[in-house]
Amino acid sequence: MKKLNLVLFLFIGFAVVMTSCKKSKSKAILGKWNVVDMKRGTESMPKDRLKGSFIEFKEDGKAMISFGGQASEEKYEVRGDYMISFGVDGKEDSAKIEELTSDKMIISSNQGGENTQMIFEKSN
Numbered sequence: 001m002k003k004l005n006l007v008l009f010l011f012i013g014f015a016v017v018m019t020s021c022k023k024s025k026s027k028a029i030l031g032k033w034n035v036v037d038m039k040r041g042t043e044s045m046p047k048d049r050l051k052g053s054f055i056e057f058k059e060d061g062k063a064m065i066s067f068g069g070q071a072s073e074e075k076y077e078v079r080g081d082y083m084i085s086f087g088v089d090g091k092e093d094s095a096k097i098e099e100l101t102s103d104k105m106i107i108s109s110n111q112g113g114e115n116t117q118m119i120f121e122k123s124n
Contacts, residue, residue: 026078028100032056033120035067040116054123 035053038045049068056064063076063086074086084107085094095109098117105120 025097025100028102029057029078029084029097029105030059032123033105034123035118036121037119038116040111041114055120 033055035050035055037047038050052069053067054065057076058064061075061077062073064071064073065086076084076086079085079094083094083096085092093109095107095118097105098108099106103122105122106117107120108115108117110116
């Protein structure tokens with residue numbers, strides 16, 4: 001009986017920790033993030049093309065995306081611990097959150113068989 005109680009306690013504790021982590025990722029990405037670098041494969045995009053590019057995640061599940069002078073608002077959600085999914089033109093795309101701190105975020109995805117990595121800094 002003690003083993004069963006211990007297993008149940010550990011399972012419930014694990015579930016609580018996993019739920020807390022998921023919620024904290026969802027909250028941690030909120031706000032405006034400026035694109036500071038973008039790499040496709042091994043090549044970095046020229047910095048002048050990134051100027052003014054950002055993603056702003058809102059609590060209502062929408063993100064304002066501005067890149068290269070083009071702006072759009074898309075739906076997003078955090079899935080699992082590390083995924084962000086965007087509804088783009090009716091399609092669902094995803095990116096893995098590689099790093100997330102209070103002032104830096106790195107996401108990566110595979111677009112057309114080529115790895116893409118974007119590095120963001122939190123806007124003030």
